[in-house]
Amino acid sequence: MKTLFRSALWALAAAAALQLPQPAGAVTLRYANQGDLKALDPYTLNETTTLAHLAHVYEGLTRRGKDLSIQPALAERWEILEPTRWRFYLRKNVKFSDGTPFTADDVVFSSERVRAPGSNFATRVPSGSKVVKIDDHTIDFVLTGPNPIMHYQFDYWLIMSKSWAEKNNAVAPTPVSATTPSYASLNAMGTGPYTIESHQPGVKTVFKKNPNYWDKIEGNADEIVFTPIANDSTRVSALLSGEVDIIEPVPLQDIQRVNSSGTAQVLTGPEVRTIFFGMDQVRDELVSSNVKGKNPFKDKRVREAVYKAIDVDVIKARVMRGLSTPSPLMIAPEFFKLSKEFTRPKVDPEGAKKLLAEAGYPDGFEVGLNCPSDRYVNDGDICRAAIGMLARIGIKVNPIIEPKAQYFSKVLKSGGYNVSMYLLGWTPSTGDSHNVLYEIMGCRNDPKSPSRGDTNAAGYCNPKLDEMTDQILVELDPAKRDQMIKQAFQISIDDYGYIPVHQQSLAWGVSKKVKLVQRPDNSVLLYWATKE
Amino acid sequence: MIAFLLRRILQTVGVLLAVGIIAFSMFRFVGDPVNQIVSIDTPYAERVAIRASLGLDDPVPIQILRYLGRVASGDFGISYQFRQPVSALLAERLPATLELAFCATVFALGFGIVLGVVSALRRGTTLAATLETVSLVGISLPTFLIGILLIFLFSETLHWLPSFGRGETVRIGGWTTGFLTESGLRALVLPSITLGLFQMTLVMRLVRAEMLEVLRTDYIRFARARGLHTRAIHFGHALKNTLIPVITIAGLQLGSVIAFSIITETVFQWPGMGFLFLQAVQNVDIPIMAAYLLLVAVIFVTINLAVDILYTVVDPRLQLSSPRAG
Numbered sequence: 001m002k003t004l005f006r007s008a009l010w011a012l013a014a015a016a017a018l019q020l021p022q023p024a025g026a027v028t029l030r031y032a033n034q035g036d037l038k039a040l041d042p043y044t045l046n047e048t049t050t051l052a053h054l055a056h057v058y059e060g061l062t063r064r065g066k067d068l069s070i071q072p073a074l075a076e077r078w079e080i081l082e083p084t085r086w087r088f089y090l091r092k093n094v095k096f097s098d099g100t101p102f103t104a105d106d107v108v109f110s111s112e113r114v115r116a117p118g119s120n121f122a123t124r125v126p127s128g129s130k131v132v133k134i135d136d137h138t139i140d141f142v143l144t145g146p147n148p149i150m151h152y153q154f155d156y157w158l159i160m161s162k163s164w165a166e167k168n169n170a171v172a173p174t175p176v177s178a179t180t181p182s183y184a185s186l187n188a189m190g191t192g193p194y195t196i197e198s199h200q201p202g203v204k205t206v207f208k209k210n211p212n213y214w215d216k217i218e219g220n221a222d223e224i225v226f227t228p229i230a231n232d233s234t235r236v237s238a239l240l241s242g243e244v245d246i247i248e249p250v251p252l253q254d255i256q257r258v259n260s261s262g263t264a265q266v267l268t269g270p271e272v273r274t275i276f277f278g279m280d281q282v283r284d285e286l287v288s289s290n291v292k293g294k295n296p297f298k299d300k301r302v303r304e305a306v307y308k309a310i311d312v313d314v315i316k317a318r319v320m321r322g323l324s325t326p327s328p329l330m331i332a333p334e335f336f337k338l339s340k341e342f343t344r345p346k347v348d349p350e351g352a353k354k355l356l357a358e359a360g361y362p363d364g365f366e367v368g369l370n371c372p373s374d375r376y377v378n379d380g381d382i383c384r385a386a387i388g389m390l391a392r393i394g395i396k397v398n399p400i401i402e403p404k405a406q407y408f409s410k411v412l413k414s415g416g417y418n419v420s421m422y423l424l425g426w427t428p429s430t431g432d433s434h435n436v437l438y439e440i441m442g443c444r445n446d447p448k449s450p451s452r453g454d455t456n457a458a459g460y461c462n463p464k465l466d467e468m469t470d471q472i473l474v475e476l477d478p479a480k481r482d483q484m485i486k487q488a489f490q491i492s493i494d495d496y497g498y499i500p501v502h503q504q505s506l507a508w509g510v511s512k513k514v515k516l517v518q519r520p521d522n523s524v525l526l527y528w529a530t531k532e
Numbered sequence: 533m534i535a536f537l538l539r540r541i542l543q544t545v546g547v548l549l550a551v552g553i554i555a556f557s558m559f560r561f562v563g564d565p566v567n568q569i570v571s572i573d574t575p576y577a578e579r580v581a582i583r584a585s586l587g588l589d590d591p592v593p594i595q596i597l598r599y600l601g602r603v604a605s606g607d608f609g610i611s612y613q614f615r616q617p618v619s620a621l622l623a624e625r626l627p628a629t630l631e632l633a634f635c636a637t638v639f640a641l642g643f644g645i646v647l648g649v650v651s652a653l654r655r656g657t658t659l660a661a662t663l664e665t666v667s668l669v670g671i672s673l674p675t676f677l678i679g680i681l682l683i684f685l686f687s688e689t690l691h692w693l694p695s696f697g698r699g700e701t702v703r704i705g706g707w708t709t710g711f712l713t714e715s716g717l718r719a720l721v722l723p724s725i726t727l728g729l730f731q732m733t734l735v736m737r738l739v740r741a742e743m744l745e746v747l748r749t750d751y752i753r754f755a756r757a758r759g760l761h762t763r764a765i766h767f768g769h770a771l772k773n774t775l776i777p778v779i780t781i782a783g784l785q786l787g788s789v790i791a792f793s794i795i796t797e798t799v800f801q802w803p804g805m806g807f808l809f810l811q812a813v814q815n816v817d818i819p820i821m822a823a824y825l826l827l828v829a830v831i832f833v834t835i836n837l838a839v840d841i842l843y844t845v846v847d848p849r850l851q852l853s854s855p856r857a858g
Contacts, residue, residue: 032696038613046571120570120578176569177585178615185615200624201614202811203803204697229696229801230811233680237695241687374814405563405816413576414564414583429573439573454576 027531029221029514030244031524032235036228037205040196041184042158043119043173046429051156052523053226056207057097058158058190061088061107062151066517066528068272068334068431070151074102074159074191083146083476090137094214096161097195104133109162118175124157126150146474148481152430164189193217193527194224202228207526219516219529239264239509245531246516247509248524252321252378258509267508269518270325272332273427274436275376277310277386277499279303279420282444282459286420288368288398296367297420301359303496305352306421308345309393310386312501319381323505329489331436332503334520335428338486342493344500352393364394370422371399372407377504383423397421417457423501424457427521433485437469441492460497540840544833549600551829555822556596565816569612586612599822609819613811618823622805627707628698629797629804633790635720636728641782644732648739649771655744663736670733679726679799686722694719696801727796731785735778742774780839787835791828 035049042054055063063073072078075088094102111131115122125131128144141150165171170184178185188196191214194207207224209217227244229235232251239247240261250258255266279297280286286295296302312326325333326344333339356364371383380401387397410418428435442452443461452466453459468488475481492498506522516529566582583589587598602609608618647667651660670678687695699715701708710716746752747770755765794806801807805824812820 036613039615044615045569046574117581120574122578123575174615175582175585176612176615177582179585179610181610181616200803201616201621202808227697227801230807231799231801234683234696234799234801237680237683237688241691241695243687243694243696403563403814405568405814406561407563408567408572409564412567412572412579414566414579426572429571435573451575451577455573 026222027220028223028225029219029246029526029529029531030225030227031246031248031526032227032229032238032244033248033524034228034230034232034235036202037199037226038201039174039176039185040188040199041170041174041182042160042188042190043114043121044176044185046120046156048427048522049524051158052525053205054158054188054190055156055192055523055525056194056224056527057188057192057196058160059192060155060157060159061090062154064155064431064519064521066519068520070155073155074107078151080476081140084143086141086143086150087134088139088141090139091214092137094191095212096164096189096191097210097212098161098164098189099212100161100163102159102161102191103136104139105136106159106162107131107139108133109165110157110159113160113165113171113173114157116173118178119173120176121157124153146476148474148476148478149430149432149434152432156429158190160184161189197223217527219527220531221526221529224526236509239511242511245511245514246524246526246529248506248522249377250507250509252323252507255321255323255507262512264509264511267510267516267518268323268505270332270334270503270520271506271522272334272431272503272520273376273425273522274327274330274332274503275379275382275423275425275501276330277306277501278422278424278458278460279306279499280417280458281497282461286367287418288400288420290366291361296359296361296365299359300496301355302361303499305355305359305393306390306395307496307499308348308352308355309389309395310499310501311347311389312344313347314389315382315385316502319378319385320502320504323377323507324502325505326502327500328493330426330440330492330498330500331428331433331489332520335431336433336482336485338482341486342489349389349392356393356395361394364396366396366398368398368400368420370407370410370419371401372404372423373401375404375407376423376425377507379423379425382501386423411457413454413457417459419457422457424455425504426455431521433489434469434472437465437472437485437488441488441497442466442469458498460492460495462491462495462497465491540837544830544837547833548826548829551825552600552603552822553596555825556599557592559816559818559821560592562813562821563816565612565818568815568817603823603826608823611812611820612817613815613820618819621808621820622823622827623706624708625803625805625808627709628802629790629793629806631710632720632723632727632793632796632802632804633786635724636789636793637731637782637786638728639724640728640731640735640785641778644735645739645771645775645778647732648736649743649766651736652740652743652747653766667733667736670729671737673729675726675730675795676799678729679722679796682722682726683799693721695722698803723796723800723802726799727789727793731782731789734785735782738778738781739774742777743770746770746773783835783839783842787832790831 033049037053038050039045042058059073061075062070065071074091076091078088081087108131111125114124126143126147130142132140134140168183170182174182174185193210193213195210197206197208199205205226209222235247236254238244250266258264258266281297283295316324316326328342328344329339369383371379373380383399383401390397409415411422426440438452439455441460443466444453444456444459446452465488468484472484506518513532514529566579611618611621647663651663654660683695686693698710699719700713701710701716702712710720755769794810797804797807798810809824
């Protein structure tokens with residue numbers, strides 16, 4: 001009994017200790033996201049929410065600035081010695097948060113780990129390339145061919161400590177399908193501005209300022225408390241009641257409520273993800289249509305008709321409440337300088353009807369439209385709006401609007417591209433057009449390049465475009481390269497291969513006490529945040 | 533009695549097997565877990581490798597057998613989303629759910645009995661009519677709406693109580709409790725009311741009906757004739773006899789409070805098992821779904837078994853009859 005009493009006392013004492021107030025002046029920033037920090041191992045999961053969190057703890061050789069421009073980070077500078085040899089000069093006097101110095105060995109180690117089986121980031125370092133240590137602070141990347149955008153994804157190739165990984169038996173990356181928990185998936189240790197003090201998956205993660213950080217931290221948070229809040233209305237309430245300072249995202253229908261609250265406001269801005277419609281143009285007969293024995297989408301006139309029937313301005317005004325940027329291209333303007341030179345063809349239901357009649361469908365036809373209901377901003381509503389627009393030209397759309405788990409099991413290659421028409425969103429992880437031209441618009445089943453067109457569920461294929469894509473990959477002159485990208489996009493536009501809809505808007509709810517920077521790739525980076 | 537127990541335990545194993553098999557054959561329809569595990573731009577070859585390493589390519593019966601085999605040895609697998617053992621995740625979330633269920637039940641019984649007695653004794657008054665109406669609202673409003681309304685009123689407008697989470701918790705051994713801190717206790721209020729409101733109205737209506745019944749019986753009339761104090765009659769004699777069915781119902785409802793706290797936990801971002809399960813469904817986290825369903829089956833079977841045993845203890849007449857199935 002006495003021992004029980006004593007342990008109860010200890011528990012109470014511990015409770016009291018936990019409630020001790022923070023030292024005066026310490027700033028705690030509270031942040032809630034719809035999604036979760038899904039893996040602490042920086043090579044497990046290529047997903048923005050997770051990576052943005054990890055970027056507080058780990059750093060890459062480069063980083064991206066507030067406008068997504070590439071800046072030096074762990075590498076002070078770099079140069080292309082010859083088209084296939086890049087030299088990176090590493091920053092000196094950088095220490096990991098455990099006090100060990102950062103050297104070229106850590107980069108070599110990370111380059112091996114990131115390409116090892118189980119890594120979700122194997123393409124971060126071009127396959128076949130060699131990473132050679134020249135001295136402790138100089139490193140060479142020897143490539144198998146020229147690659148002008150090799151370093152475009154280095155910002156989210158986060159560098160790990162060799163000694164830490166070896167000490168903790170975490171040399172191999174934690175695969176998403178891991179059957180045993182690994183140290184690196186529950187702990188994190190990098191060179192970044194913050195360290196992770198505690199991490200309860202799905203509940204709470206606490207970040208503390210790293211006193212040994214090599215650079216100045218722009219923001220003023222000493223502590224960041226992250227909580228996932230999945231429920232939309234609870235997340236908004238948590239912001240409005242002042243329990244959290246920042247939420248991501250704010251549902252469109254709540255923006256007005258947050259802005260009129262007086263305590264918080266919604267920060268909106270363009271996001272780099274492009275939302276688009278695809279039409280299966282490869283099957284001989286669509287999987288869900290009343291047209292048998294042939295595929296109407298194989299006829300360019302039908303695709304043009306569908307394109308001209310969908311009014312993206314109405315979608316913007318009615319579905320997105322003004323918060324979208326209609327797009328003529330399959331890539332966001334932030335990622336392609338010459339985007340301004342493109343415009344969308346005019347909406348023209350009458351012309352569309354004529355095109356359908358010419359193609360042999362004067363009375364239209366029926367087709368299934370697959371959409372996710374919980375993946376993109378108002379995704380299901382975009383599809384419902386499209387139903388009415390296509391009905392005007394006689395195409396009867398049968399909507400198949402499903403949760404993302406079911407939707408993605410059909411639309412991707414693993415589901416056999418089992419869709420006739422669909423709505424999808426894509427962000428090129430390289431921040432470059434080549435990724436879109438290769439992944440979404442490249443011909444499927446290319447024997448020379450088997451992964452080309454992996455996410456091309458429409459099966460759009462134009463060998464001329466593929467030829468351009470391959471040249472774009474190795475062209476080192478930026479101006480010439482941009483012209484080639486422009487030509488490649490023009491080919492797909494002339495073919496009506498895809499129907500880009502818009503780039504959706506970001507909507508972050510921010511307390512009026514907090515100032516922060518909204519980066520268009522939806523990375524919530526709190527080392528730029530200041531709180532009164 | 534022992535034969536009865538043995539038979540019930542055998543039945544339990546059968547129920548668990550059935551739950552496991554039904555659950556597993558349904559999982560094929562929730563979607564492809566690999567898509568939820570990796571990002572959309574993951575190369576196809578990598579996806580294929582992940583599918584294979586998770587054993588998802590094998591026929592369903594083989595997957596079921598393999599799973600049951602592992603469960604028999606105490607291994608519930610690794611969560612796809614969190615890459616942690618499912619048993620550890622459930623153990624970590626269990627205290628949150630149990631504490632919430634406990635508070636909700638205390639709230640439901642406490643308020644339910646008091647309000648039920650009041651509305652029975654004050655039959656025909658405005659107060660009773662008001663309580664009746666309120667209880668109808670409580671029984672018909674969906675849980676998530678009640679939760680959102682409470683959050684709107686008490687968190688967003690009045691700033692009295694937190695809108696999400698458990699507050700600060702204290703770890704005692706393997707158990708985390710919110711009972712020992714102020715923020716932990718405050719965090720319990722709104723979710724407990726939300727979760728317990730339905731049960732409360734149920735208890736209240738039950739107590740009222742039973743009470744009205746009992747008050748009409750002969751022994752109450754005799755008690756009055758003997759000149760006993762009203763208070764003694766109402767609370768000493770009438771209420772005591774009302775409580776037997778109430779306890780039965782409360783016991784049976786406890787199972788559903790624990791198992792179906794999913795909605796309340798989701799609205800309040802309560803880090804319990806129900807919320808874990810809902811996220812697992814959204815992300816096709818099969819190991820968590822399977823373990824949770826088995827756990828819920830165990831909870832229900834255990835409670836039913838306990839109730840059956842208690843019946844025979846409380847009511848000796850039942851011992852003579854053969855044990856009922858179910």
